[in-house]
Amino acid sequence: MIGLAFDILSWVSLLIGAIFLLVGAIGVLRFPDFYSRLHAVSVSDTMGTALILVGLMIQGGLSMVTVKLLLMFYFMIFTGPTAVHALAEAAIEGNVKPFARKTGQ
Amino acid sequence: MQGPLGLYNYWIVIVLMMTGFYIVIARPNLIKKIVGLFVFQTSVFIFFITMAKVEDGTAPIIQEGVNLYSNPLPHVLILTAIVVSLATTALGLALVVRIRESYGTINEDDIHVQDEAS
Amino acid sequence: MEHLINIVLLGLLMLAGFAIVRTKSLLAVAMLTSIYSLLSASLFVVLDAVDVALTEAAIGAGISTILMLAAIALTSDEEKAPRHTPLLPLFVVIATGAALIYGTLDMPRFGDPAAPAHRHVAPTYLQDTPTAIGIPNVVTSVLASYRSYDTLGEVTVIFTAGTGVLALLGFRPRRRNTEDTGRKKLVILRVVAKLFFPLILLFALYVLFHGDYGPGGGFQAGVIFATGFILYALAFGLSNSQQLIPHQLLYVMAAAGVLIYGLVGIASMLLGGKFLEYQVLANDPVTGQHVGILLIETGVAITVAAVVLIIYYGFVSRRPAPGDI
Amino acid sequence: MYIVVSVVILISITMGLVRAYRGPTLYDRVMAANMIGTLTVLMVSVLGFLTGRPEFLDIALVYVLISFVSTIAVLRVSANRYGTARDDATGSAQE
Numbered sequence: 001m002i003g004l005a006f007d008i009l010s011w012v013s014l015l016i017g018a019i020f021l022l023v024g025a026i027g028v029l030r031f032p033d034f035y036s037r038l039h040a041v042s043v044s045d046t047m048g049t050a051l052i053l054v055g056l057m058i059q060g061g062l063s064m065v066t067v068k069l070l071l072m073f074y075f076m077i078f079t080g081p082t083a084v085h086a087l088a089e090a091a092i093e094g095n096v097k098p099f100a101r102k103t104g105q
Numbered sequence: 106m107q108g109p110l111g112l113y114n115y116w117i118v119i120v121l122m123m124t125g126f127y128i129v130i131a132r133p134n135l136i137k138k139i140v141g142l143f144v145f146q147t148s149v150f151i152f153f154i155t156m157a158k159v160e161d162g163t164a165p166i167i168q169e170g171v172n173l174y175s176n177p178l179p180h181v182l183i184l185t186a187i188v189v190s191l192a193t194t195a196l197g198l199a200l201v202v203r204i205r206e207s208y209g210t211i212n213e214d215d216i217h218v219q220d221e222a223s
Numbered sequence: 224m225e226h227l228i229n230i231v232l233l234g235l236l237m238l239a240g241f242a243i244v245r246t247k248s249l250l251a252v253a254m255l256t257s258i259y260s261l262l263s264a265s266l267f268v269v270l271d272a273v274d275v276a277l278t279e280a281a282i283g284a285g286i287s288t289i290l291m292l293a294a295i296a297l298t299s300d301e302e303k304a305p306r307h308t309p310l311l312p313l314f315v316v317i318a319t320g321a322a323l324i325y326g327t328l329d330m331p332r333f334g335d336p337a338a339p340a341h342r343h344v345a346p347t348y349l350q351d352t353p354t355a356i357g358i359p360n361v362v363t364s365v366l367a368s369y370r371s372y373d374t375l376g377e378v379t380v381i382f383t384a385g386t387g388v389l390a391l392l393g394f395r396p397r398r399r400n401t402e403d404t405g406r407k408k409l410v411i412l413r414v415v416a417k418l419f420f421p422l423i424l425l426f427a428l429y430v431l432f433h434g435d436y437g438p439g440g441g442f443q444a445g446v447i448f449a450t451g452f453i454l455y456a457l458a459f460g461l462s463n464s465q466q467l468i469p470h471q472l473l474y475v476m477a478a479a480g481v482l483i484y485g486l487v488g489i490a491s492m493l494l495g496g497k498f499l500e501y502q503v504l505a506n507d508p509v510t511g512q513h514v515g516i517l518l519i520e521t522g523v524a525i526t527v528a529a530v531v532l533i534i535y536y537g538f539v540s541r542r543p544a545p546g547d548i
Numbered sequence: 549m550y551i552v553v554s555v556v557i558l559i560s561i562t563m564g565l566v567r568a569y570r571g572p573t574l575y576d577r578v579m580a581a582n583m584i585g586t587l588t589v590l591m592v593s594v595l596g597f598l599t600g601r602p603e604f605l606d607i608a609l610v611y612v613l614i615s616f617v618s619t620i621a622v623l624r625v626s627a628n629r630y631g632t633a634r635d636d637a638t639g640s641a642q643e
Contacts, residue, residue, distance in 0.1 A: 011549050014549055014550075014552075014553050015549075015552070017553070018552065018553045018557070019556075021556060021557060021560050021587065021590070022556050022559065022560055024560070024583070025559070025560035025561075025563040025564060025587075026563065028563060028564060028567050028580065028583060029564075029566060029567055034573060034579075037567070037579060038579060041579055041582070041583050044560070044583065044586065044587075048590075049586060049589075049590060052553065052590050052593075053590075053593070056593055056594070056597060056602075059597060059602075060597075060602060064603065065605060068606070069605065072589070072593070072605065072608055072609055072612060075419075075422075075609065075613065075616075076586070076589070076612055078415055078418065078419070079415070079613075079616035080586065082411055082412060082415045082616070083582050083616055083620070085411055086411075086412060086619070086620060086623050087579055087582070087623065090575060090578075090623045090627055091573070091575040093627060094573070094574070094575065094626065094627075096573055096575060111332030111333050112327050112328070112330060112332060112333065113230070113333070114229070114233065114333045115324075115327040116324055116327065117233040117234075117237065118233075119320055119323045119324055119327070120237060120240075120320065121237060121240050122320075123316045123317075123319065123320040123323075124237075124241070124243070124244060126316055126319065127312055127313065127316045128243065128244055130312045130315065130316070131305060131309045131313070132302070132305060133303065133305045133306065134302040134303065136249055136252075136291065136294060136295060137249065137252065137302055139291070140243060140252055140253070140256050140291070141243075143256060143260075143283075143287060144240055144259065147260060147263050147283060150263070150267075150275070151236075151263055151267075154267055154270045154272045154275060155270060156340055157270070157271070157272065157340070158270045158271060158334050159271075159335075159336045159341060160334035160335070160336060162271060162336075163271060163600075163601060164271045164272070164601060164604065165349065165360075165362055166273070166359050166360045166361065166436075166437060166438070167352065167353050167359040167360075167361065168359065168601070174349055175270070175271040175272070176340060176341050176345045177345060177348055177349065177361040177362045177365055178345050178348065178365065179272075179340070180272045180274055180275050180362045181362055181365045181370060181373075184274055184278050184442065185366070185373060185374065185377045185442075187275070187278045187279055187282050188278070188282065188377055188381060188442050188527070189377065190282070190283075191282045191286060191287060191381075191384075191531075192380055192381055192383070192384030194287050194290060194291075195290055195384055195388050195534045196384055196387050196388060196391075198291065198293075198294040198538070199294075199388045199391040199534075199537070199538070200391065201294060201298065202294055202297045202298065202392060202541065203391055203392070205297065205299075210299075211298045211299065214305070214306045215303075224551055224598075225599075227555075228554060228558065228595075231562075235558075238565055238569075239565060242565070242568065242569040245569075246569070248574065250574055250625065250626060251568075251571065251577045253622065254568065254574075254577045254580075254581045254622060255568060255569075255577070255581075257581055257615075257618055258568060258580075258581050258584050261584060261585060261588050261611070261615070262561075262584075262588070264588075264607075264611070265588050265591055265592055265595075268596075268604070268607060269595065273604050273607060276592075276607050277606065277610055280607065280610050280611050280614055281610055281614060284611075284614050284615070284618065285614035285618055288622075289617070289618060292622055292625045293625070295625065296625045412620065419613075423613060426613070429606075430610075433606070437603060437604065438604055438607060439606060443610070447610065447613070450613060450614065450617055453617060453621070454616075454617050457617070457620050457621060458620075
């Protein structure tokens with residue numbers, strides 16, 4: 001019974017994480033300019049990653065696997081935002097203009 | 106998968122290999138050529154690893170209760186080949202940097218023109 | 224089900240290859256190469272080659288890409304159109320590809336357990352490794368024990384490449400404080416780099432010593448070690464990272480690794496065995512194997528780390544302007 | 549369940565690859581490469597569970613580090629190459 005509850009919990013977590021990843025990827029593909037696409041990336045970078053890793057951790061149980069997943073979680077929660085921040089800064093420096101609506105000058 | 110369809114993996118790898126080969130022979134930019142070489146090398150690695158795969162096998166790290174492993178020998182060969190590919194890439198890029206310093210360009214066509222002029 | 228993932232990954236690889244051919248900006252090409260390498264590394268995981276996947280990720284997607292970026296920084300970014308029509312190369316490529324595909328028709332089908340490649344020595348390695356070598360990772364046992372001559376050659380190749388790059392590019396030490404230390408926009412990167420630097424080195428040691436039991440080993444550990452220093456150099460500038468590890472020390476390390484490897488071989492000869500026959504290194508043959516594998520893996524890691532750093536510093540220190548990569 | 553997640557990840561990687569090919573700026577490509585790196589890490593972790601040998605997470609850990617370092621590296625190169633005059637000013641002011 002407890003096992004089933006944990007399974008359902010991890011599946012829900014994995015599924016919601018997958019939805020976040022998909023939403024982020026669609027955003028990266030469809031958004032009109034660089035900065036909004038960067039915004040979409042951060043969705044999959046933080047929420048999607050976190051939920052999928054949590055789902056896997058529930059599956060892993062109390063073991064070395066979960067420790068490694070926690071370490072990965074720690075790494076990714078730092079690297080993702082740092083990389084995105086560096087990207088945004090480099091883009092500003094490289095004179096990438098934000099998207100502006102053509103009619104409302 | 107039975108019949109010739111069971112070979113699809115090799116065919117795709119050959120397409121990849123030819124992509125790299127095309128970049129090497131058709132593009133005049135020297136760094137692009139090295140990228141082509143890199144693509145070629147990587148597809149050769151995929152070719153070998155494909156050959157090592159055994160249906161329903163698992164990674165060749167011995168574990169209780171597992172009987173069928175993939176072939177470890179190609180893995181060893183490719184592991185060392187990847188390290189050699191690093192060595193060749195680094196040397197090639199160093200040569201490109203030196204060529205750029207003496208010719209002022211990394212375009213093969215321009216280098217030929219300069220060579221014929223002198 | 225794994226077939227599906229396999230096919231999709233191969234399709235993505237073709238897409239990436241096509242994008243590499245079509246893209247003109249070399250920095251973008253380097254990015255696409257990194258993606259190509261990451262994708263092939265995940266393909267290796269699907270095909271059970273975990274050690275290879277680890278190596279490809281660290282070397283192909285990591286160091287090779289960084290070296291390409293450093294070379295592009297020293298040369299130029301845009302690619303000129305070729306002067307000749309691509310028809311002849313296209314013809315050559317298609318003809319070669321057709322010949323190769325014709326050649327594959329006689330090959331055993333994908334994943335066939337009865338293929339000749341799986342019949343010859345591989346079963347012996349898989350069967351004997353737990354008893355004769357005593358470690359679970361067969362790839363490490365073949366790499367470091369059964370075929371340790373090969374690996375010695377490999378380490379020498381790496382050493383030679385380091386020497387070659389050093390001869391071609393040389394090394395120009397930087398004066399201190401010529402670089403942009405303390406620029407505000409790097410603050411976040413610097414904090415994260417400070418946080419990660421010791422962890423990366425620790426992780427490299429884990430990969431080195433855990434290589435007997437899981438994916439890993441000397442080559443990967445050396446590259447990860449070097450990656451840690453490269454991250455430091457990217458965040459804090461070249462001269463600061465050279466204070467951390469002076470280049471004279473790197474020369475010594477590059478040679479010392481190969482020497483450790485060779486000396487293990489000579490030690491086993493002096494103790495009455497053959498060259499690189501580890502059984503004689505301890506009272507118990509299995510313990511001897513353990514000791515030998517650990518020693519030579521350490522030697523490999525030292526050489527690889529030193530050579531990768533020599534190559535990286537060689538490229539970066541050639542930039543005249545105060546710039547970091 | 550793992551299958552569903554890995555298929556979703558593969559679809560997302562495809563979208564990222566399309567973005568990396570289409571550009572239009574270098575930064576878009578770097579962003580796509582970074583995203584593909586993250587997705588690959590997740591896929592390798594999920595694959596470990598799918599094949600029943602989850603102890604191979606070391607590979608995923610290496611991927612995290614490598615994709616981070618190469619993203620930073622390309623940004624530093626492009627900053628040195630395309631950076632505005634502001635960059636050089638601070639550099640020479642300190643010399």
